[in-house]
Amino acid sequence: MSRSKQVLAEARWQLQAAGIETAAMDARHLLAHVMKRSLSETPALLDIDLTSEQRSQFLALVERRAAREPLQRLIGRWDFWSLDLRMGPGGLIPRPDSETLIEAVLEHWPLRGTPLRVLDLGTGTGCLLLAVLSEYPGASGLGIDQAPEAVALAEANA
Known part of the structure; x- marks a missing residue:
């Protein structure tokens, strides 16, 4: 010991x-x-x-x-925005400065009831899409990635 x-x-x-x-x-x-x-x-x-x-x-x-x-x-895990996300091969590690993108969305569409439709190309872990969706209850989104490992990772985080 x-x-x-x-x-x-x-x-x-x-x-x-x-x-x-x-x-x-x-x-x-x-x-x-x-x-x-x-x-x-x-x-x-x-x-x-x-x-x-x-x-x-x-x-x-x-x-x-x-x-x-x-x-x-x-x-195998990391916090991004207010989310606890799985990490693994196929997805980049979410960086704190990426949270400025979420802040920009919130600033541009301040009404949280806005029924946004979000497309996340190269979604990786899905962190950006999931963070936006967590802020807009009426929003829907689609994350797309060409790497099967990334798709599996984003699905696990969804």
């Missing part, structure tokens, strides 16, 4: 050495993921023992992150 606090510190150091700018936060995300807890619970998790299986899984994820695999793909 390994103390989670020690393993987390080692992971942070390893990620910093690999040039990961968000090393501390990424290590916390990975620990929370392995322990099947929310990120907000990680302070409470620092003084418990990891099982050998949890430690192995955590260290493997840290190695992959140090090799620049996106954190969002490693944990």
Whole structure:
């Protein structure tokens, strides 16, 4: 058994050495993921023992992150707008600056009852379409992508 606090510190150091700018936060995300807890619970998790299986899984994820695999793909989920979305191959990782597109839609069509019809070409995870639809209850939308993996990912998020 390994103390989670020690393993987390080692992971942070390893990620910093690999040039990961968000090393501390990424290590916390990975620990929370392995322990099947929310990120907000990680302070409470620092003084418990990891099982050998949890430690192995955590260290493997840290190695992959140090090799620049996106954190969002490693944990398989990510928040965009007000949505908790699945991440995986076939879809780009939603970036915070993409939320400005949703803000622009809200500014252009301020009446939330507007019956919008939205087409999202190259939908990927479906994050943009789903975020717009979450803001306009009367709206309908269609997401299209040529990659079967992206279509499956968007369907899982819908």
